[in-house]
Amino acid sequence: MKFEKKTKDDHQVEIITEINPEKYSHFKAAAARKISLESKIPGFRPGKAPYDIIKSIYGEELIEERAIELLINDIYPQILKDAEIKPYGPGKLDDVISKDPLKLKFSVPLEPTIEIGDYKSIRHKYKKPTVNKDEIESVIQKLQLNYASAEEVERPSENGDLITVQINAFLTKPDENQNPHILKDTPHQVIIGDTAEEEQFPYKGFSNLLVNLSSGDKKEFSYKYPKDSSFENLRSKEVKFEVLVENVKKLIKPDLDDSFASTLGFDSYQSLKESVIKQLEDSKTEDYDNQYFNEVFEKLGKKAKIHFPPQMLEDEIEEMIKNFENNLARQNLDLETYLKINNLEREVFVEKEIKPAAIKKLQESLIIEEISRQEKIELDQSELRQEFTRNMMQMQAAPNYKKLQKEFTIKRLSNLLAMQTANRLMNKRTLDRIKAIANEEIKTDSELSAKDEEISDKNMMDTGK
Numbered sequence: 001m002k003f004e005k006k007t008k009d010d011h012q013v014e015i016i017t018e019i020n021p022e023k024y025s026h027f028k029a030a031a032a033r034k035i036s037l038e039s040k041i042p043g044f045r046p047g048k049a050p051y052d053i054i055k056s057i058y059g060e061e062l063i064e065e066r067a068i069e070l071l072i073n074d075i076y077p078q079i080l081k082d083a084e085i086k087p088y089g090p091g092k093l094d095d096v097i098s099k100d101p102l103k104l105k106f107s108v109p110l111e112p113t114i115e116i117g118d119y120k121s122i123r124h125k126y127k128k129p130t131v132n133k134d135e136i137e138s139v140i141q142k143l144q145l146n147y148a149s150a151e152e153v154e155r156p157s158e159n160g161d162l163i164t165v166q167i168n169a170f171l172t173k174p175d176e177n178q179n180p181h182i183l184k185d186t187p188h189q190v191i192i193g194d195t196a197e198e199e200q201f202p203y204k205g206f207s208n209l210l211v212n213l214s215s216g217d218k219k220e221f222s223y224k225y226p227k228d229s230s231f232e233n234l235r236s237k238e239v240k241f242e243v244l245v246e247n248v249k250k251l252i253k254p255d256l257d258d259s260f261a262s263t264l265g266f267d268s269y270q271s272l273k274e275s276v277i278k279q280l281e282d283s284k285t286e287d288y289d290n291q292y293f294n295e296v297f298e299k300l301g302k303k304a305k306i307h308f309p310p311q312m313l314e315d316e317i318e319e320m321i322k323n324f325e326n327n328l329a330r331q332n333l334d335l336e337t338y339l340k341i342n343n344l345e346r347e348v349f350v351e352k353e354i355k356p357a358a359i360k361k362l363q364e365s366l367i368i369e370e371i372s373r374q375e376k377i378e379l380d381q382s383e384l385r386q387e388f389t390r391n392m393m394q395m396q397a398a399p400n401y402k403k404l405q406k407e408f409t410i411k412r413l414s415n416l417l418a419m420q421t422a423n424r425l426m427n428k429r430t431l432d433r434i435k436a437i438a439n440e441e442i443k444t445d446s447e448l449s450a451k452d453e454e455i456s457d458k459n460m461m462d463t464g465k
Contacts (some may be wrong), residue, residue: 019102031066109309117303129284150249
């Protein structure tokens with residue numbers, strides 16, 4: 001079997017192969033028999049109709065089409081072997097160049113390749129984030145506020161009061177054909193002086209303008225939104241606000257003591273505080289680590305030469321879309337609705353949002369895999385068993401476990417979980433090693449070699465003495 005092999009720019013191989021005429025004839029005969037078996041041809045038992053009869057009824061084009069399908073299934077593995085190709089996945093028939101002689105053109109995706117470069121020279125200082133007193137107090141105060149009671153008062157509002165207002169808001173200079181009325185009799189509750197970011201509606205500092213107002217009072221004021229406002233349609237625009245106070249309430253907060261902690265399920269106020277500190281540390285560390293490794297992988301990516309076929313990227317894009325849809329489902333949304341809400345076309349969304357993230361994820365996973373191989377990272381089996389057991393218990397306690405049992409056998413579920421657990425642990429160990437190298441926690445080969453030479457020279461000098 002003759003073939004020509006050419007490597008393409010997109011990390012695929014193009015193969016043109018010429019088929020022996022006798023072999024092609026053999027498969028045309030086999031295709032005709034298969035058509036005869038699948039059809040009812042008057043006067044003949046299934047599979048017994050002569051070639052010419054089948055040709056006259058169904059046409060030679062159908063026989064050739066079926067013959068090529070059978071032929072490819074037979075010769076494709078041999079083509080890969082002869083061409084010494086390790087494919088990433090199934091190839092595809094691009095073209096039937098000619099039928100006499102039969103010439104076929106295939107595209108075969110190659111396994112990804114990576115030249116990691118001198119990854120051990122990467123330097124990036126790791127500074128573990130700390131939690132300060134203000135952050136701890138802020139979280140505890142929010143918890144305290146959540147359990148506060150509100151008592152209506154007949155006095156002007158003060159800092160810390162819960163005030164209920166009705167807002168009307170108008171654009172002072174609306175664009176042509178733009179409705180100037182942006183808020184109409186909109187009810188809003190705000191704690192005066194609360195600086196929490198999530199409560200900065202309709203803008204930061206709004207609540208401070210409500211001090212010294214009583215139930216029934218009205219107040220008017222204007223505000224010009226900055227160019228970088230999160231409200232895109234209000235950027236650089238001035239808005240006039242009309243506020244009517246409906247009521248003023250004093251917040252009665254619980255004392256921060258053991259009794260308060262017990263309402264939250266803690267033995268003491270100290271244990272509550274320790275839990276808050278740990279959650280803050282975990283959250284800040286996770287955010288910092290994400291940023292840290294993004295920066296490290298950016299440096300590693302500049303040194304590495306990574307190639308993968310388009311099919312691999314397509315598979316990753318599909319996986320990311322599937323995960324995105326699952327996340328939307330938890331919010332009772334689907335992708336079509338999400339795209340409509342955000343005025344997005346699916347193709348544009350995939351190209352601008354999903355594809356870049358898929359490329360980044362692929363590159364990072366290949367870098368991790370290569371560094372793991374070069375560093376000879378192995379898993380501790382006892383740690384793997386413990387992590388698997390913990391994950392299995394979590395999965396069994398999950399609300400969708402019964403649904404999973406219907407879709408998968410217990411054995412398959414266990415195998416999938418074991419694979420996921422092993423991958424996570426391997427990734428974690430590799431990331432820890434990357435951080436240790438970048439943060440200069442371990443010596444590189446060149447540094448160890450220099451140290452060995454220094455020790456050797458010292459020993460020689462000592463011997464000379």
